[in-house]
Amino acid sequence: VQLQASGGGLVQAGGSLRLSCAASGFTFDDYVIGWFRQAPGKEREAISSISPGGSRTHYADSVKGRFTISRDNAGNMVYLEMNSLKPDDTAVYYCAADPSLSSLIDGTPPPSYWGQGTQVTVSS
Numbered sequence: 001v002q003l004q005a006s007g008g009g010l011v012q013a014g015g016s017l018r019l020s021c022a023a024s025g026f027t028f029d030d031y032v033i034g035w036f037r038q039a040p041g042k043e044r045e046a047i048s049s050i051s052p053g054g055s056r057t058h059y060a061d062s063v064k065g066r067f068t069i070s071r072d073n074a075g076n077m078v079y080l081e082m083n084s085l086k087p088d089d090t091a092v093y094y095c096a097a098d099p100s101l102s103s104l105i106d107g108t109p110p111p112s113y114w115g116q117g118t119q120v121t122v123s124s
Helices: 101-106
Strands: 002-006 009-012 017-024 032-038 045-050 057-059 067-072 077-082 091-098 118-123
Touching (some): 017 032, 017 091, 017 118, 032 077, 032 101, 057 067, 091 101
Parallel strands (some): 009 118
Antiparallel strands (some): 017 077, 032 045, 032 091, 045 057, 067 077, 091 118
């Protein structure tokens, strides 16, 4: 099983980034996929998730209206479009997968599969 996150970088406040998560080794369209982030000294935060078919999405209040999650089941990919970025969005971003929506909404229980992180840094 592999989840490969990419697309992070350094951006100015107000800018945009698009994160990608490439999945392999499991039946992708049976799983909820989500994004978490963790800033230095802070707890890991679940920020967005998308149902296996892509019809349902969930966003944390901290990113609602600015971030958009999508998935391409044919290509085993999930994307996180991040707009109007703020310095508070600076964190390592991780994608994760689990059959259960609850795991991706609040991380309880922890998702079955995790990717490595990609750093997002937003300068003021």
